Amino acid sequence: MERYRAGTLRTPQKRLRAALAEETESEWQPQVRAQARAAAATSRGMMVDVTAFFGFTCKGTSDDGRERQVTTEISPTYVKQILELQEAGATEEDLHPIVAEAITESYFTEWGTRANSLRADFTKVLKIDFRF
Secondary structure: OHHHHHOOOOOOOHHHHHHHHHHHHHHHHHHHHHHHHHHHHHHHOEEEEEEEEEEEEOOOOOOOOEEEEEEEEEOHHHHHHHHHHHHOOOOHHHHHHHHHHHHHHHHHOOOOOOOOOOEEEEEEEEEEEEEO
């Protein structure tokens, strides 16, 4: 470590690299993750990427349900609910109704600017990922 800090050793050896990475992750990552989660739940929101079978309930709709891949931003209100459920030990299936509601608001009704009575449900979820 002394040779590395003094500049005589430019590239740390594998053991030192691994130790530095492990120490950094153990101290730094939990704080960064907590800050990102707090910002997402209060102001920023987060992205959700879902591949599932989406079905719709709406007066006068002719759009049959089908498998879709949807990537959209969801509001902090829903992020807070999702994160609280995850912290309480909820399964992915427990999150489906809230995620479906969040996707309906942001993607299908475009934040309430169209199709206000639309309700989207999803089943047969193939993939669901959250990004801050």
